[in-house]
Amino acid sequence: MSESSDPQSGLSNLLHEERRFPPSEEFAAAANYSEQAYEEAAADRLAFWETQARRLDWETEWSQVLDWSGAPFAKWFIGGRLNAAVNCVDRHVEAGRGEKVALHFEGEPGDTRTISYAELQRLVCQAANALTELGIGKGDRVAIYLPMLVEAVVSMLACARIGAIHSVIFGGFSAQAIYDRVLDADATLVITADGGYRRSSVFPLKPVVDEALAKFEGDTSPVRHVLVVKRGGNDIEMTEGRDLWWDEAVARQPEQHQPEFFDSETPLYILYTSGTTGKPKGILHTTGGYLTQTAYTHHAAFDLHADTDIYWCTADIGWVTGHSYIVYGPLANGATQVIYEGTPDTPHKGRFWELIEKYRVTILYTAPTAIRTFMKWGEEFPSKFDLSSLRVLGSVGEPINPEAWMWYRRVIGGDRAPVVDTWWQTETGAIMISPLPGVTAAKPGSAMRALPGVEADVVDDQGQPVPNGGGGLLVLTQPWPSMLRGIWGDDDRYRDTYWSRFAEQGYYFAGDGAKKDDDGDLWLLGRVDDVMNISGHRISTTEVESALVSHPSVAEAAVVGATDPTTGQAIVAFVILRGSAADGGAEMVTELRNHVAKEIGAIAKPRQILVVAELPKTRSGKIMRRLLRDVAEHRSIGDVTTLADSTVMDLISEGLAAKGGKAAED
Known part of the structure; x- marks a missing residue:
């Protein structure tokens, strides 16, 4: 395309993806779902959700599927009673599958545990008895600050079993983050560990909890007890009367526990996510609708065959992906799965592929x-291991660019495993938009269309649907079972944050931008915050990143918008180059700028391209674009405590200083 072409048509070039990857006839014939699922959901959406709910065990069935009269506060499966832990554990044991493996645990140092459903039931019952002994009951809040251990899964299920509300805090968060969450939830118990393993060393957890609780003045802390799992072996202090070792408090408990069944709308958990005001938002999920949709979407989006599949989601339980697709969805479906404590490069960069070969993993979600x-x-690491067991690959967390999608399919999936690029959020609770691996002719980089039972659209600023080929704001037009039931303790914030933008239409605004291609399939463009306004044209950081990564010399790219006196915002790109390309200097930067202009249009040509060795990422792997904006706008660097490696920003700043504070630009 010439640089004088219409920029809006140029920006859509990336979405004119010609490659298609339909499922094989063999895969489609054995798949859990077919095109008929879309037809059934379209004919009677609520009846479709009832069918999915009946995949669970209910003590009492509901009298009404949905009550939307109090919108935007939904109630699903009204009058139904169930227990999430019973559905995730007990019912499989009672069905004679107690010896089936539930969890293959792999610690970073190489220690392992294999937990059957019968053993998981015993562990959950003991933990539930221990929590009860500590005075925890229905509606009480329990903060969980643990590494990826079996005890993390057990803790969540034990809370669910007795009707307590768990609030999992990612094991890399700071004392201030713990304090904020404990305070907001009024948590009376914290479950933690002495430490955990990360990159061959022990990182402390209990000392961080101690620091957090010390922030409460006098006797104002709501926390009565701290349960501590022995993992790291690091020295810690135990406060008499408050702190208890998990082994001593749990192991002596009876292995039986009589579960109580709870109303479908009983709160299950609070999960805090960042907010624009700085105060974390406590996203509240309840039991029946959430469990229905996580179990259904796990079964559908990954084509799970529980009797034969070995499933591995590489997320941490501290994020919603870990809640929905490590704990509740897979276990409700009776799956066998791998959980891994460590990082993908410890003790070597082939660790993930080694585990796939070891456990014969069939479904990978990363x-x-x-x-x-x-x-x-590089491909040399996966090529050392046998990945032929993989039959479905999943992607989650942010839009995936087409080149990464193709690499994933070719190198990891052997050019045969379907790739399901899933879109959802902490707030939605479960997958909303995704290919169905036995149905969809997938397009690299596209999440395709809403799953059966889910209603999504792309609208303009006035809430009007955009035509095929157009872009705008992603909305959900009908309530769904796993939707958040509010922000803990702040109903007004819930309305304002998610429902005020399109209050007239009654749409939930996801905060993400999206485009429809000429077929009406959806391409997610990331947060609207990550949409730049260049000379009046809305350009997604994702589009520019995809263009950069499509160049053979670029391994990874992150793009931000920086204030510009001429264009309002200008594009600043940070790139990691492959191998020898890193020596290309100014010529390589010029080549990349021209490459973006060729792929998208002159309007999207980066003002600056900064070559870096690493990008700042959180421990969950998300790029911290906020810090890159600080660099791009020559501001002091903000808080780096959530980074996996806080030295990355020092390296970037030093690299810029060595270049005189700027990089190649016009």
Whole structure:
């Protein structure tokens, strides 16, 4: 395309993806779902959700599927009673599958545990009895600050079993983050560990909890007890009367526990996510609708065959992906899965592929950031291991660019495993938009269309649907079972944050931008915050990143908008180059700028391209674009405590200083 072409048509070039990957006839014939699922959901959406709910065990069935009269506060499966832990554990044991493996645990140092459903039931019952002994009951809040251990799964299920509300805090968060969450939820118990393993060393957890609780003045802390799992072996202090070792408090408990069944709308968990005001938002999920949709979407989007599949989601339980697709969805479906404590490069960069070979993993669910990191490391690492067991690949967390999608399919999936690029959020609770691997002719980089039972659209600023080929704001037009039931303790914030933008239409605004291609399939463009306004044209950071990564010399890219006196915002790109390309200097930067102009249009040509060795990422693998904006706008660097490696920003700043504070630009 010439640089004088219409920029809006140029920006859509990336979405004119000609490659198609339909499922094989053999895969489609054995798949859990067919095109008929879309037809059934379209004919009677609520009846479709009832069918999915009946995949669970209910003590009492509902009298009404949906009550939307109090919109935007929904109630699903009204009058129904169930227990999430019973559905995830007990019912499989009672059905004679107690000896089936539930969890293959692999610690970073190489220690392992294999937990059957019968053993998981015993562990959950003991933990439930221990929580009860500590005075925890229905509606009480329990903060969980643990590494990826079996005890993390057990803790969540034990809370669910007794009707307590768990609030999992990612094991890399700071004392201030713990304090904020404990305070907001009024948590009376914290479950933690002495430490956990990360990159061959022990990182402390209990000392961080101690620091957090010390922030409460006098006797104002709501926390009565701290349960501590022995893992790291690091020295810690135990406060008499408050702190208890998990082994001593749990192991002596009876292995039986009589579960109580709870109303469908009983709160299950609070999960805090960042907010624009700085105060974390406590996303509230309840039991019946959430469990219905996580179990259904796990069964559908990954084509799970529980009797034969070995499933591995590489997320941490501290994020919603870990809640929905490690704990509740897979276990409700009776799956066998791998959980791994450590990082993908410890003790070597082939660790993930080694585990896939070891456990014969058939379904892998990971993040685009991880995939791009693997691309940067090179094909030699996965090529050393037998990955032929893989039959479905999943992507989660952010839009995946087409080149990463193709690499994932070719190198990891052997050019035969379907790739399901899933879109959803902490707030939605479960997958909303995704290919169905036995149905969809997938397009690299596209999440395709809403799953059966889900209603999504792309609208303009006035809430009007955009035509095929157009872009705008992603909305959900009908309530769904796993939707958040509010923000903990702040109903007004819930309305304002998610429902005020299109209050007239009654749409939930997801905060993400999207485009429809000429077929009406959806391409996610990331947060609207990550949409730049260049000379009046809305350009997604994802589009520019995809263009950069499509160049053979680029391993990874992150793009931000920086204030510009001429254009309002200008594009600043940070790129990691492959191998020898890193020596290309100014010529390579010029080549990349021209490449973006060729792929998208002159309007999207970056003002600056900064070559870096690493990008700042959180421990969950998300790029911290906020910090890159600080660099691009020559501001002091903000808080780096959530970064996996806080030295990355020092390296970037030093690299810029060595270049005189700027990089190649016009």
